[in-house]
Amino acid sequence: MPAHSDHRWFTSAEEAATGASSFERCLNGLWKFHYARNPSSTPAGFESSAYDTSGWDDIPVPAHIQLQGYDRPQYANVQYPWDGHETLEVGEAPSLFNPVGSYVTTVVVDEAPAEGERLSISFKGAESGIAVWLNGTFIGYGEDTFTPSEFDITDAVVVGENKLAAQVFKWTSASWMEDQDFYRFSGIFRDVMLYRRPRAHLEHLEVSVDLPDPLDRATVSVATELVGDGSVTATLVGVGPLSEVDGVLTVEVDQPRLWSAEDPYLYDLVLEVREADGAVTEVVPQRVGIRRFGIEDGLLRINGKRIVFTGVNRHEFGLQGRVMSREQTEADIQLIKANGLNSVRTSHYPNNSFFYELCDEYGLYVIDEMNLETHAMWDKVAHGVVDVEEALPGDRPEWLEPLLDRAVSMVRRDRNHPSIVIWSCGNESFGGTNILEVSNYFRSVDNRPVHYEGVHWDPRYPETTDMVSTMYTPADDIEAFLKTNRDKPYVLCEFAHAMGNSFGAVDKYLDLAYREPLFQGGFIWDFADQAIALKDRYGRDYFGYGGDCGEAPHDSEFCGNGILFADHTPTPRMQEVKYLYQGFATRINADSVTITNRMLFTDTSAYDAVATLTREGVAVASAGLETAVAPGETETYPLPLSIPQEPGEYAIEVSYRLREATRWAPAGHEVGWEQVAVAVPGVVAPAALPAPEVVDGIHNIGVRGAHFEALFSRLYGGLVSYRYGFTPDGGHELLKSMPMPNFWHAPTSNEKGWGAPFLDGDWLLASRYARPLRDPKNPVVTRLDDSVVLTFAYELPTRPVSGCEIAYRVFGDGRVEVTVKVRPGDGLGDLPEYGMLFSIDADYKALRWYGEGPDECYVDRRGGARLGVYSADVNDMLTPYLRPQESGSRTGVRWAEVTDSGGAGIRFECPGGMEFSALPWSPFEIENAPHAIDLPPVQRTWIRPALMRRGVAGDDSWGAETHPEYRLPATGELVFTFSFVGIR
Structure with a gap:
């Protein structure tokens, strides 16, 4: 049947008020099911009323067959899933392995349709082709996957029981247009509805x-x-x-x-x-x-106001794959709204109708994208493997009709939703006349702007898109482009590739969007990790990625790009998203607050503004701040509290909160904030302590005081014991191994993407195999009035060799001030990180710190972190990315304590702020584990104070390096000083 709007019809206004229409019936539930590995293996005649399917399996509808024990899920990004298995011409479907699901259910019709009435069955989503029979009569066939396939069954229906049969083919000719970056499933995955249409x-x-x-x-x-x-x-x-x-x-x-x-x-x-x-x-x-939405005066505007998209790309994907309920979708939208996002791109296909209904109600701007992606073919053209004439759909006339059919289906179903502000012709399918015709169709039937990114790669038909759209372009390159290209607004349909520990330096994009009118924001890739809930051989639950279901080809953990985890709980990246996407830009001085209202239609008086003063996490003062900044304006107000004169470090914070509850958050929910740290000078001099006792042995040097003993080894070249709090058996040993200089962390997904491990390999060796200088004067012992300093020198196995020194200055109270110096060999690249690696017993797992948090943060992703005092369990500090990698660190840490259940342990300090990590595993154990369940049993707590770790980056995950300002210098001497002391 032709596509139509997604409205519902009722017998009366009273029935409409109930939300339940007597004109429709949901056919979801358990259906009989047969699985065949290819079309030639399907059961002949199964659609006949005489064919007995009682012995078949039961399968839920909606569901993917691959999540019900048939076939296997397959994650592929660019690759066609059959690539390398069968030689196919473009448009041919695989024949050797092309799973087919045969479905049967009974539909009871109580009375025959009256004259002029019609009955239809609508499959809201079937992947990717569906054939339908009723009572043995062939009804029809469709293969758009993501818009309804609706069939008129009036002439085949009988009063009483009707046998509804369907076959769903995993791959069809249209699958060449469905090469999206997602898990490849099949089956009836959206609702099946029976409709009755009255005479009129x-x-x-x-x-x-x-x-x-x-x-x-x-x-x-x-x-x-x-x-x-x-x-x-x-x-x-x-x-x-x-x-x-x-x-x-x-x-x-x-x-x-x-x-x-x-x-x-x-x-x-x-x-x-x-x-x-x-x-x-x-x-x-x-x-x-x-x-009103459109391009006015050269800019994208909503109701006359220039818009900045603070958006995200969202696959329909959860723990049941692309089977998403209205309730799950509403929870997603509530989370989106609560974190300051204003827009969604439906990557890369139309969603369930209820998604748009919810966006209408909650308020989100939507780019509605057609079901089109031919990335693998795009690769062949872009890389010069084939000529542009072979692009798909390109200029091939035989592909125009199916393309336009998909465009018509999307527009006719979705056009009445005000949330939809832009139509998109699809994704990563190069260019050509066919996509131009699609864009012309959109304009011929509607006045919304049209988007298509592929014009960037195939500029023959620039009129295909009404805006410049690119993916993962660095902010500096966008700004340079717009200096000379000012004919269209610029949108990043994908940016900030949030794969693994990522999302670094995204603030540069937001700064540009509010500085350059033509750059109007973008859409983060992407919303939630695509992952499959699996069990390992021992019955332990984990989230699997590409290859974990035994599929090939696959693209490994490239499906883990979400600002949410696979269970749709926020990742630490959301802390930064919410900060950058907020509607307020706030500058706090010692006596004033300057607020820029970035919202378009809402005065700041709609929110409660609260100023708070804290000292090391303890609130000192708090006061309301009455504001009335009009949309787009800037105002300055007196700070409603004063900074004490008592020496110390204070944090001033201004927070904006909902005055009243909304559908997406309760009253008091914070929608924006800013914080600044203020130091009041003046230091109380500590009481003078006697110097510790030094025991100069043959192979070891002991340094001891009233409550501690440190033992340094000449033989092994470092600190081999640190006992604190004397007991009858000699005190609590805090060290499980000798602290060593550390220049390594488990590579992040982005570092792997740009080849950092290959370039950084010297620093891995340096972290594992540093060698003390073979010199009888190593270590050098220097006695001071209040302390003793032991300085160890090391050679690092880099090529060329690098030098390193660690100086331990031990005071009489057991405090040890550590200064690490490193001199990289000429020509070596920057260090992944620079600090020390300690290990202590796993019983020490209570972490408390004064620094930035509460969530994980790094030098290029710390805008959303706040200075405060936080507590956590070390066992929870490794962020559960799909593949374990460097994570869990905190920036700006002034002090941190790791203690046992009785409060005994070790305290690290760095008044100027350091990066700090405490994890149950070493960087090397983390790097070796493909999944969190593959990490070894916890035996130790590994502590890594660091001057700095390389920023996580995130412009993309396949070549974009960390920005230079967030990397350690590659030349000259690096110096890092911190201290530690036992606590009891």
Whole structure:
């Protein structure tokens, strides 16, 4: 059946109010199921009423067959899933292995359709091709996957039990257009609905809004397509009835309340369909958002205001794959709103209709993207393997009709949603005349702007897209481009590739978006990790990625790009997302607060602003701050609290909170904030302590005081024992191994992507195999009035050899000040990190620190971290990325304590701030584990104070290096000083 709008119809207004329509029935549930590995192995004649399927398996609908024990999930990014298994021409479906699911269910029809009535069955999503029979009669076939395939069954239905049979093919000719970066599944994965259409039926409706300047009067128009003999009337609730003008129903709205992401107000439109005799056959409710979106004066504007997209790309994906319920989707949208995002791109296919309904209601700007991606073929053209004439769909005439069919299906279903502000022609499919025709179709039927990124790679038809769109372009390159190219607004349809421990230096994009009018933001890749819930051979749960289900080809953990984990809980990256995407830019001085309101329609007086003063995590003072900054304006207010004169470090914070509860967050929910640290000079001199006792032995040097003993080994070249708090058995030994200089961490996904491990290998060797200088004067012992200093020199096995020194200055109270110096050999690259590696017993697992947090943060991802005192369990500090990697560190740490259940342990200090990590595993153990469950049993707590770790980066994950300012110098001497002391 032709595509139509996604409206629902009811027998009456009273029935519409219940939300349950007697015109529809959901056919979800357990269906009988047969699995075949290819079309030639399917059961012949199974669709016949006489064929007995009682012995078949049961399968839930909706579901992916690969998550029900058949076939296997396959994650592939660019690669076609059959690549290397069969030689196929473009458009051919695999024949040797192409799983087919045969489905059967019983549909009971209590009474025959009356004259003029029609019955249909709609499969909202079947991947990727579906053939349908009823009572043995072939009904039809469809293969769009992500928009409904609806079939008229009126002529085949009987009163009583009807046998509904379907075959779903994993791969079809259309699969060449569905090479998205996602798990490859098949089956009926969205709802199946049975519909009854009365004699007079509203088949399709199109809502249009004309909102000219000065936006104080709007015209709402409704075009209708009626099936049968009848008429349509409509009323806009609270405004009045619509009048018919040239076959279109219209009404004028004075002083309309405009829809936006900040105020998603929806009007209720009620349409009534009547037969020729005036009897009402159906009532159709339709939500209407009055808003204007388009390119005006060269910029993308919503209701006349320039927009900055603070967006994310979102696959429909959860723990059941692409089977997503309305409730799961609503939870996603609530989380999106609560963290300051204003827009979503449906990567890379149309979503369930309820997604758009929820975006209408909650307020999100949506790029609705057509089901198109031919990335593997794009690769061949872009890399010169084939000529541009072989691009898919390119200029090939045989592909135009299926492309336009997908475009029509998306637009006709979705066009009435005000949340949709841009149509997208698809993703990563190069260019050509076919995609140009799709964009022209969009413009011919609707006034929304059209997006397509592929023009960047195939510039022959720039008119395909109304905006410049690229992926993963560095902010500096965007700014340089816009110096000379100012004919279109610029949007990043994908940026900040959040793979593994990532999302570094994203602030540069937001700074540019609020500085350069033509750059209008972008969409993070992506929303949630795509992963499969699996069990290992010992029954332990874990999230699997590409290859873990035995599939090939695959693209490993490249599916782990989410700002949410696979279970849709936030990753530490969300801390930064929320900070950067907030609607406020705040500058705090010692006596004033300057606020820039980045929102478009909301005054800051709509929020409670609270200023708080803390000292080492303890609130000293708090006061409300009354603000009234108009949208787009900047105002300065006196700081409503004063900084004490008592010496110390203070943090001043201004927080913006919801005055009232919303659908997406309770009252008091924080929507924005800023913090600044202020130091009040003046230091209280510590009491003078006697120097510790030095025991100069043959192979060891002991340094001891009233409550501690440190033992340094001449033989092994370092600190081999540190006991604190004397007991009858000699005190608590805090060290499990000799602290050593450390220049390594488990490579992040981004570091692997740009080849850092290959370049950094010298520093791995240096961290594992440093050798004390073979010199009888090593260590050098220097006695001072209040302390003793032992300085050890090392050779590092880099090529060329690097030098390193560690000086331990031991005071009488047991405090040890450590100074690490390293002199990299000429020509070596920058260090992954620079610090020390300690190991202590695993019983010491209570971590408390004064520094930035609460979540993981790094030098290029610390904007969203706040200075405070935080506590955590060391066993929870390794962030559960799909593949273990460097994670769990904190920046700006002034002090940190790692203690046991009795409060005894060790304290590290660095008044100027250091990076600090305490984990249950060493960097080397973490690097060796493909999954968290592969990490060894916990035996120790590994502590890594560091001057700095290389920033996590994130412009992309396949070549973009960490920005230079977030890397350690590659030349000259590096010096890092911190201290530690036992606590009891």
